[in-house]
Amino acid sequence: MFSDLNAQKDGSSLLCCPTSDDQGPIFERASLSYIPLFERYRVGERSFSRQYAHIYAARLMQMRPLLAERAQQKWGPEVLIRKLCELQTGEQCCIVGTLFKRMDLQPSILKEISEEHNLLPQPARAKYISEADELILEDELQRIKLQGKIDRDKCVTGSVIAIYGAERNDGKFTVEDLCTADLPLQTARPTLSSDRFVLLASGLGLGSSHADSMLSLQLLVDMVTGQLGDQGEQSRSATISRVLLAGNLLSQCTQDKDASTKAKYLTKKTQAGSVDAIRLLDELLLQLVSSVPVDVMPGQYDPTNYTLPQQPLHSCMFPLSSVYPTLQLASNPYQANIDGVRFLGTSGQNVCDIQRYSSMDSHLQILEETLRLRHLAPTTPDTLGCYPFYQKDPFILEECPHVYFSGNAPTFESKLFKGADGQEVLLVTVPEFSSTQTVCLLNLRTLECEPISFAAFSANDDEESEMNISH
Incomplete structure (x- = not known):
């Protein structure tokens, strides 16, 4: 089991150890080098007086x-x-x-x-x-x-x-x-000597009334922190070196009831229903960040700005978990270098918008198309809100990622996409956890990605619910 007291001050190495009095194996969590690259999506001076033609x-x-x-x-x-x-x-x-x-x-x-x-x-x-x-x-x-x-x-x-x-x-x-402009040049991916995993999850949907989703979510947290399974499972969990939460941490239920019908400029983003959900999120993050580094991206239903790029959630909302250096509040879009593997992704608004305004239905196909266009969100600012940049468009891809993902997809899909100049990009659609109870486990050494499902079921209403984990 992973101890909550083993988080190093720099967040670089975390241990797992048995909690019983019997001597057992101690698993050391694999540590990764991490360089955040989402500074380009930070909006400094916020002026909305400019024309969007720029x-x-x-x-x-x-x-x-x-x-x-x-x-x-x-x-x-x-x-x-x-x-x-x-x-x-x-x-x-x-x-x-x-x-x-x-x-x-x-x-x-x-x-x-x-x-x-x-x-x-x-x-x-x-x-x-x-x-x-x-x-x-x-x-x-x-x-x-x-x-x-x-x-x-x-x-x-x-x-x-x-x-x-x-x-x-x-x-x-x-x-x-x-x-089209096609893929930009790609930096060579380093050769890693051992398996190291990044866990991708999205659409936790806190604040909804679905008990099964909460059971599955707690089971996910227990698995990552090493409080679940035998020594083999705990050894495997120790190879999960980072957790990435890709938006929609809160449920749509926490929004104003009229949010779907009101004009966007009339919609209030922070409602009373989101306060309890944020508190619950802080408690869940506390369990995670005491054991593993966690990146948190905002999404469509989270309390931050509506327009892209969405700025990181404020640390004051997380009084418990923000004291840990292992909590990284990131922007949407997200970009980082994890052990030499370049990650790029969004919480899914860009993909869903393209899906509505084109004949493409597959989220994976839309990811591939945006790569070919060399642009993360071509429909901004026409049908998808964005900040009125006037000197440079930050959504243009200047370097080819190794992993390109989008969150809140209906199902898990992955594909290794190869560019004309030898680029290799793993495309991943991260399913919405609240409806699928599924996350993705990505191996940095092989760039292989597999879904992990936490399915809740019960034989009848009188029996206690059981949980099923499948890889």
Whole structure:
């Protein structure tokens, strides 16, 4: 079992030891080097007086040279790269620009405001795509409608791409081919001598009324801290060197009851129901951080800013666990170097938003697509709220990660994605724990990921509930 008293001041090495009087084996928890890299997602001066057009201009300016280079690699160094103002009818050329998808079903802020006048709100939809959607490419000065060989339903607003084709007499650009920025260069992953694991979990959903979820959550904590199983299980638990909680620590039940129907600017993020949930979270974190380093990311239902990048939860909310140096309050998106393995991920808002506004349903496919676009959240700020950056877009990928994850997915999925320049990225969708009772265990040595399920069941209402753990 892991002792709560063995947390070192620097959080680097933690021991597990038996609590009984009998002498037994002492397991030392494997320690990892850790370098947080999410400083780029910190928002300093918070000014919302700027126009959001600046972030599109900064995104296009940063990505245009990357797309021009990719276009020349794909279509030859002699390919003509034009701006929209330089287009000539019938000339075969390449254009680099930002996609805009005109959608009739897209929610409108004007219609959201209409609820103040007692008008009916828009009905909620799982998808906002329709046959009437149109694709438009725009640069700093002009825009043009697209037709031809481009998957309209798969594309989303905000994607910077290069297209090849020609403008026709009808004033539309006929696309014959397209290319994306693709993956950036990747630093080589170090060779590790032993198995070391990072546990990924998301969507704890504290504050809900589901007893099974709480039983499973306590079982998860007991497993990580070494209070569960025989010596073999405790030895395996000692190889879990870090825990990463990817957002939605609190349940949607802790939000204002009108949060789903009110306009976002009218919604209050911190409600009375979240106070007890935060207190419970602090108690659970105390059990974890006394035994293992823990990274905590905020999510959609957590008490922090609504817009991306979400800033770390404030330490004052965790009076018990924040005194431990092993608690790391991180931003969303998250980026860190763990034993030479570069992690990048989000709590899932970017993936869910792309899912609503495109034909893609698989979270794993959307992760792969954002890698190809070299952008974490292309739909910001159109349909996903973000801070109005005006000099640089922090969501552009400048270095290829080794592990790329998203939280609060409906199911666990993983895939090793290989780039054109030899990059290898493990894509992981971390399932929502409150509905699946499942977490992910990732081996840093092999980059293999497996789900661990904590399933609660009972034979009948009169019998005590039993727990089942499956790997």
